[in-house]
Amino acid sequence: MHTAILETKNITKYFGGIRALHNVSVRVEKGTVTGIIGPNGAGKTTLFKIIAGFLKPTTGVVLFEGERIDGRPPHIIALKGIAFTFQVPRGLPKMTILDNIVAALGAPLYRGVDFIRLRVSGDITSRAYEIARRVGLEDYVERLAEELPLGLQKRLEIARALALEPKLLMLDEPAAGMSVEEADELKELLRSLNKSGVTIMLIEHNVPFALDLSDYMYVLHYGEVLAEGKPEEVVADKKVIEAYLGAGYARG
C-alpha cells in the first residue's frame, strides 16, 4: 500500500516573463527514493526551492502529508519535517561543526518563547556528536565550517539535515564534485538512511548515481515532466534519450 508523503500538483513558476516550470506534478511515495534528473536549467532546483518554501509557485499546490505547504515560510516547512541541502554546500562558516549541527537540532526544541531558555548543553551536544559520527565528521567537530574541504562540507549539509529528523530529505546534487569513492560512501549513507525510514528525493546530474539509488524517477526538461517511471523504464524512454541522455547512453 503506497501513500504519497509529498505531492506537487500542476506547479507552474514564472520568473518575470521566463517560464521555469510548467504544470509539474510529482508524487513521492513514503519510504522510497525518488530521483529527479534533467539537463541544466530544466527547473530541478526551482522545484526544490518551491517545495522547501524559498520560492512561491505562480500556480499549483504542494501537499506534504496531505497538507498544503506552498507559500508557507521555509522554517515552518523545515519544522514540519522536510530537510533540504543546498547544491553548493553552505555551512554556517564562522561556527564550529558542532554548533552547526546544534543549530539544526535546537530549532524544534526551542520554539515559541523557549529561545530564552539555556541550551541544555549535555543532551543536545551528545546528540550532535552522534550525528557527526553518523556522517563521518566526528574528528572535525571543533573546526569552523569554513575550514572544511568540499567533500566534508557536503557531509555537514547532510548532518544538518539529519539533525532535523526529517520525514523527507531533499538533496540537491549531493554527489556533485565528489570522487567515485566519495560518491559510493554517500550512496551507502543514503541507503542506510532510507532503510531507517527517511524518504529521500534527490536531484542528480550524475545519472548512474541516481539510477542506482532511485525507486522512481522523473525527468525534467525545459520545466516540464518529460518522463517518469522506474529507473530502467526511464532510461529506455526514447524521448529521454533524445533530449537528455544522448544516443551514446542507449548504446552503452
Place this chain on the structure above:
Amino acid sequence: MPISPGYLATLSTVVASYAIATLGLNITMGRAGQVNLGQAAFVGVGAMTSAILATRYDLPFWLCLPIAALISFAIGSLIGVVSIRLRHDFLAITTIGFNFIVIYVFLYYEVFGASYGIAGIPKPSIMGFKLRGFWYAGLSWAILGLAALLARYLDKSWMGIAFESIREDEEVSESIGISVRKFKILAFAVGAMYGGIAGSLLAHFKGYIVYSDFSFPYSIMILSMSIVGGIDTISGAIAGSLIVIMLPEIFRPLMEYRMVIYSALIILMLFLRPEGLLGRRSIVLEKVRAILVEGTRGES
C-alpha cells in the same frame, strides 16, 4: 594634570553608560550580524522616556529606567520589522535615517524639550539618600554588570545560537527551522533595550538632555567603541568604551577633531584588527593568555 574626584566619577559613569549601549550594539551587530548605525537614537529614546517620566510625572528613577528599557525594546522591534526585508547596505542607510528622524522628532515636539532640552531630571535616591558622584558611578557599574550578565546568559541561551546562525546565512537558518524574521526583530529589540538603559542612566546623571546629545555622530562613537573593543565580546564593549571616552580626554587639544579620530579609529581597526582588541580570536587576548600560561608554567 590633577584629576578631581568629581571628574573621575563623571568619567566612570559615562564609560559605564556607553559600555551598556555598546553591549547592545554588540548583540545586534556582532552576534546577530544586523547592521545598526543608529544606536544613539535608541539611547535617545531611553533618555527622553526617562526624562519625561521623571520631570512630568515625578516617577522615581527605579521605575523610569525599566520603562525606558521597555519602550526602547518596543521601538527596536519596530526597526527589526523594517529590517526583515533589507540587506546590509540598505539596513545601514535605514538605521542612519532612523537616527535622523528620531533627532527631528525630539527637536520638533515640545514634549521632548524641542531645542531647549529637558532640564531638572532628578538623581535617583534610596530612602532619601541621593545617589550622586561616586555613588551614581557605582550604580552605573552595577547596572553594567547586570547588563553584562544578561548578555552572557542570552549568549548561552538558544537565542545566542540562533543569532549567530542568522548572521552567518539567512537561507541556511530558515532551512533548519530557525525563523530569521523572529530573530532579526529580537536582535534589534534587545540591542535597543541596552541603548535605552544607557540613555536613562545618562539622563539622570546629567540632569539635562537635549536632542543633539543623541545625534548621528554619537552612533559613530558607539560603533567605534564596539569595533575598537571587539564587536562580539562583553569585555570588548567595556574596553572599547573606556578607550574611546578616554582618548579625547587625554588629548584635550584634539577635542574638536574627535569625530575625525573616531572615524579614523574605525577604519584603522577594521584594517589592522578586525576582531577588535578583545574580540574572539583576538591577538591581544592570545598574547595575554600566553603570558599567563607561561607564568603559571614558570611557577610549577
